[in-house]
Amino acid sequence: PRPPLPLIESTCFASLDRFGQGSRWRCSISSPRSRLPLLRPSLSSPCLRSGLLSDVSSVYLSYAFCKRSLMRENDAKAFVRVWKVMEMCYKILGEGKLVTQRELFYKLLSDSPKYFSCQRHVNQTIQDVVSLLRCTRQSLGIMASSRGALIGRLVLHEPEEEHIDCSILGPSGHAITGDLNQLSRLNLSSDARYLILVEKDAIFQRLAEDRLYNQLPCILITAKGYPDIATRFILHRLSQTFPNMPIFALVDWNPAGLSILCTYKYG
Secondary structure (H helix, E strand, O other), X not given: OOOHHHHHHHHHHHHHHHHHHOOOEEEEEEOOOOOOEEEEEOOOOOOOOOHHHOOOXXXXXXXXXXXXXXXXXXXXXXXXXXXXXXXXXXXXXXXXXXXXHHHHHHHHHHHOOOOOOOHHHHHHHXXXXXXXXXXXXXXXXXXXXXXXXXXXXXXXXXXXXXXXXXXXXXXXXXXXXXXXXXXXXXXXXXXXXXXXXXXXXXXXXXXXXXXXXXXXXXXXXXXXXXXXXXXXXXXXXXXXXXXXXXXXXXXXXXXXXXXXXXXXXXO
C-alpha cells in the first residue's frame, strides 16, 4: 500500500481538480455500514481513468448503493467530514503520533463542532476514509482503543525494553496496548500448555487471584466482553507463535457468549 501522507495529498488534489473542471458528478452511498456519498464521474468525463478513481468507476464500500445529491445539506456534510478527518490524520501523522477514536473525536469536536456532534459521526467517517484510501486505521495514525488484559505463563519482550513476566503480576494482569505496531514487535516466550479466553473481567481476576496458571500451566486473556482489535491481534500472535497450544474459551452459554466466541475465532 502507498504511504498515507502522499495518499491523502493525491486524493485531495485529484478531487479538487475534478471539481475545478466542472465535471458532472453522480453521487452514490453504500448501505448503512457507511454513510459516505461516493463520487462517481459520468462516463463522458475525461478524468474517468485518472487520479483517485484510477481503473475503477467508483469506490465500493459495501454491496448496495443509492443515489445522493451534494445539494442536500446532510449529504454535503458527509463529504466535509471526510476532508476534516483526512486533514486531522494528516496533522497527526506529520507529528508522528497516534490517537484513539475517542481522542480524535475530541480533537474534531474542538476544531469543527458543526460537523462532529457525536462519536458516531467520527466512527462512520473513519470507515469511509479507510475505504476511500484503501488503507488501515493504524496507517492513518488511529490506534485501537484496547481494554484487554492477559496474565499467566508468558514473558513479553520488546526490543531494547525490559522483559515483562506475566506470571508475577497482580490480578488485573498486563494491559494490552492498542498500538498494533508495538504488539507486532513483541517477542513472546512461554512454557504454558493451554491458552484460555475469559469473557468476563470478574472471572478473569478471580482466576488470576487464585494463580490458576501455576496449577494448570496456561495463559489467561480477556477483552472484558466483546473482543477489541488489539486483544484479537495479540491472540493471533500467540496462536501463530505457539501453533501447538490449544485455545479454550470460558464464556456464557447464551447467544451473547457464542457471539463473543465467534468474534474471537472468525472476526
